[in-house]
Amino acid sequence: WLENVGSGFILLALVYMFWSVINRYGDEITANLVNMEGTWGVPFWGATMLFLGIYSTMMLNVSDYSRELKEGTKPGLLTTIYAMSILPCTLFMGLIGLMVSGATGVSDPIQVFSSAVDNTPLLIITLLFIAFAQVTTNVLNNVVPPTYILMDVFKLKFRTSTIIVGLLAFCTFPWELVKEESSAGLQMFVQTYSAFLGPIFAVMVVDYFILRRRKLDIDKLYDENGPYKGVNYAAVIAALAGAVVALTFSSVSWYASLLPAGITYYLLMQNWKPCERFRN
Structure with a gap:
């Protein structure tokens, strides 16, 4: 309420x-x-x-x-x-x-x-x-x-x-961040962390909408000993690749990271053998 x-x-x-x-x-x-x-x-x-x-x-x-x-x-x-x-x-x-x-x-x-x-x-x-x-x-x-x-x-x-x-x-110290003299630093902070959040967003979108076509097995997803146990390195590599591109174009980092991360993740998931169990 x-x-x-x-x-x-x-x-x-x-x-x-x-x-x-x-x-x-x-x-x-x-x-x-x-x-x-x-x-x-x-x-x-x-x-x-x-x-x-x-x-x-x-x-x-x-x-x-x-x-x-x-x-x-x-x-x-x-x-x-x-x-x-x-x-x-x-x-x-x-x-x-x-x-x-x-x-x-x-x-x-x-x-x-x-x-x-x-x-x-x-x-x-x-x-x-x-x-x-x-x-x-x-x-x-x-x-x-x-x-x-x-x-x-x-x-x-x-x-x-x-x-x-x-x-x-x-x-x-959030009261320091909202001061007028902090605006440039705050802008740089948002641009920097966006370079990492943009690729993660791209990976999640490609995984859910393109690879899995909006269908998830919730029981397997939360099974600690199931097929998704461990780390999907395709997602890690794709996110890092997107972040590198984003940091290169820092003024538009979020936008710049989307395609490199999404395409890299899709190709790795489709062709890299260690990712096979994550595709099921």
């Missing part, structure tokens, strides 16, 4: 924020954004790559969310749930950030929102709930997946794993 209430309110808050920014900075937005000449070159694709690099962590960990769904949830409803939970808020946040930075030169949407809203009690309530909703969102996106990993690798309890993840998150 916490997630549902928080996500619903943050969407309403973003709609209100969107309206407030347009109402206060409409002329500046028209002059600086609507009438500006743009480009579809490398800077554009580099910017979208950073966006995808951040969201690829959720793409790869989607099983950590879907395992909580009740059995029998139909594909149509599942697609709607995922689309409504991600797309509206993501688009509003992106548009508000673009409008705010373009109109005022300030990159922090909350700072501009504070100056764009005249109703102080409403502003305080909205900002508090946005902060609250961000906490619930980050618990789902950034705490649940590593918690499951610690439980699986070190056989820890859920409560213990969650506390460790929280302490480790604190040790990364």
Whole structure:
């Protein structure tokens, strides 16, 4: 219920924020954004790559969310749930950030929102709930997946794993990362880890959609002594090959890694004898 209430309110808050920014900075937005000449070159694709690099962590960990769904949830409803939970808020946040930075030169949407809203009690309530909703969102996106990993690798309890993840998150000093002077380093960080997440994404897509045609034997998949025991080195080699290409084209690392990793994985799985047991 916490997630549902928080996500619903943050969407309403973003709609209100969107309206407030347009109402206060409409002329500046028209002059600086609507009438500006743009480009579809490398800077554009580099910017979208950073966006995808951040969201690829959720793409790869989607099983950590879907395992909580009740059995029998139909594909149509599942697609709607995922689309409504991600797309509206993501688009509003992106548009508000673009409008705010373009109109005022300030990159922090909350700072501009504070100056764009005249109703102080409403502003305080909205900002508090946005902060609250961000906490619930980050618990789902950034705490649940590593918690499951610690439980699986070190056989820890859920409560213990969650506390460790929280302490480790604190040790990364996230308040330093969001400072304006940290933006270049943060961009480099996203580009670097995207060079490894892109190939993993490509391997998973090729494996599931092309090689297995969306059919998995779950019992064999989780059988510690079954046919999938050990390491599939085709996936490791393909991921590393994609990462090498990605690091060579760091500004678009996520995109650059997809084809090399996917093609390498497909060829190895089809022709390399050590991979034969993984093909069954």
